[in-house]
Amino acid sequence: MPTHNYAVPPISYATYQPWTNWGGNQTCTPAFTVAPRDEQEVLDAVRFAIKQNLPVRAVGAGHSFTPIVTTGGMLINTDALTGVTDVDVARNRVRLRGGTRIKDIGDPLWERGLSLTNQGDIIEQSISGALATATHGSGIRQTSFSGRLRWARIVNGHGEIVEVGEDDLNKLLAAQVALGTLGIMTEVELEASPRYHLAEEVSYPHWDEIKANLADNVANLRHYSFLWCQTEESPALYELPCPEGLPMTNRAYQKIYREVEVTEPDGISTTPGARVDRSYRIYDMGGMTLPFHELEYYVPAERSLEAIEALQQLILTKYPNELYPIEVRWVGPEDGYLSPFYKRETNVLSVSGHPGTDYWPYLRDVDALLEDFDARQHWGKLHFLTRERIEKQYPEYDKFVAVRREFDPNGVFLNDSLRQLVG
Ligand SMILES: Cc1cc2nc3c(=O)[nH]c(=O)nc-3n(C[C@H](O)[C@H](O)[C@H](O)COP(=O)(O)OP(=O)(O)OC[C@H]3O[C@@H](n4cnc5c(N)ncnc54)[C@H](O)[C@@H]3O)c2cc1C
Structure with a gap:
């Protein structure tokens, strides 16, 4: 094992423990990995890092595809910072420890009469990881997790605990994403x-049927989304259950979720594809265990159809061997300074490359195509962002950077990639 010249953290730690994300495309070997058990240990760890001039990054479930976690300094594993700390039923508010996984929120919240307002396709992410990148589900009248953040306790780059809430909207809108x-x-x-x-x-x-009903479905359904399949091989790549014998080329696996009144247990159904259940049990679509490397771009909702068809044409004419389905979703407007849904109704387009293949020309062409649609990008999925592009896309970028510099003037929480983008 390599030796190091640093003093050692005041909490339990590992040295030079390799870290890899879910997709296997981001790795790092931090000098120290720590797993604080409470806020005081987070504070102790960060203060130690500041003193030793070590950069710090947190990791949730490691489900981002971008270099947003990687560090050679101190990696803070947040797995032990878990649990619901408070529920205010009258105000529909829930407080959670920062590392709480989404899959651990549903039950305790339900017992108190509440549910998360919307969720994405999987439930593995930590709540702070989801907030950090504006993780979302689908629904033009819904926001991402970030759009629902109302308050946070943060250990900042001065080694202090600060609270951010609705009494200081400037900081809250920076903290949302x-x-x-x-x-x-x-x-x-x-x-x-x-x-x-x-x-x-x-x-x-x-596809013809989807196209004919698209505008109505987007406008009227709580959750409307689909995964368009360009070939017969496409559904299996995302483990989409499809009826045997149904040709899937130019068809989609389409999901609609409607809010319904149900009496338990009689009204509950576990029939695949026609489940009726508590909200948090429905959102998790299952599958998605095979690795893929995903890019996700956001175009104005009014250009949905045009953008989807342009993407379909690109694949069919230039990249017939890129087989992953295109996932298509919608998200409503929100106000977070770096929210990709900043003040616009958004159509979400996700495409993936196969790990181990050179999918970069494909993804670069998708990037170029969707730039003409004024696209923004998922912070946690593959993208080609530069500072200049972000400045152009986000009218409140300067306000975000000003808050970031106030919280962390010495860039303790930056890595090379983030320094370039928001340093
Ligand atoms: C199979 C799969 C399905 C997905 N489905 C969706 C989907 O439906 N919708 C969608 O929008 N995205 C989806 N994503 C993307 C994913 O939700 C985001 O990348 C999300 O940020 C991952 O959360 P995480 O807990 O894994 O965070 P990580 O990837 O571990 O970290 C993300 C960011 O959060 C920061 N962070 C983590 N914890 C803290 C903390 N306590 N304090 C401060 N910062 C912290 C990290 O430093 C990093 O910057 C999916 C990804 C995969 C692999």
Whole structure:
């Protein structure tokens, strides 16, 4: 094992422990990895790092595809910072420790009469990791997790605990999507919703049918999304269950979730594709265990159809061997300075490359194509962002950078990639 010249952290640590993200495309070997058990240990760890001039990054579930976690300094594993700390039913508010996984929120919240207002396709992420990149589900009247953040406790780059809340909107809007650069979130408060049940309807429409109903479905459904398949091999790559014998080329795996009144246990159904259950049990679509490397771009919702068809044409004419489905979703406007949904109704387009293949020419062409649609990018998925592009896309970029510099003037929470983008 290599030796090092640093003093050692005041909490339990490992040295030079290699870290790899879920997708296997980001790795690093931090000098120290620590797993604080409470806020005081986070504070001790960060103060130690500041004293030793070590950069610090937090990791949640490691489900981002971008170099947003990597560090050679101190990696803070947030797995032990978990649990619901407070529920205010009258105000639909829930407080959670920063490392709480989304899969651990549903049950305790339901018991108190609340549910998360919307969720994405999987439930593995930590709440702070999801907030850091504006993780979202689908629904033009819904926001991302970030749009629901109302308060946070953060260990900042001065080695202090600070609170950010609705009394200081400038800081809150910076914290809503902060890429982990304001510091370590030890506790967060989300605006939730009174608990609700969902009924799932999975179907496999042909593209012509989707196109004919697109505008109505987007406007009227709580959750509307689909994964368009360019070939027969496409569904298996995302483990999408499809009816045997149904040709899937130019069809989609389509999901609709409607809010329904249900009496438990009689009203609950576990029939795949037609489940009726508590909201948090419906959102997790299962599957997605095979690795893929994903890019996700956001175009104005009014250009949805045009953008989807342009992407389909690019694949069919130039990249017939790129087989992953295109996932298509929608998100409503929000106000976070670095939210990719900043003040616009958004159509979400996700495409993936196969790990181990050279998918970069494909992804670069997708990037160039969607730039003409004024696209923004998922912070946690593959992109080609530069500072100049971010400045152009985000009207409040300067305000974000000013707050970041106030929280962390010496760039303790930056790595090379983030320094370039928001330093
Ligand atoms: C299979 C799969 C499915 C996905 N589905 C969706 C989806 O449906 N919708 C969607 O929008 N995205 C989706 N994503 C992307 C994913 O939600 C985001 O990349 C998210 O940020 C990952 O959360 P995480 O807990 O893994 O965070 P990580 O990837 O570990 O970290 C992300 C960022 O959060 C920071 N961070 C983590 N914890 C803290 C903390 N306590 N304080 C401060 N900063 C912190 C990290 O430093 C880093 O900057 C998916 C990804 C995968 C691999």
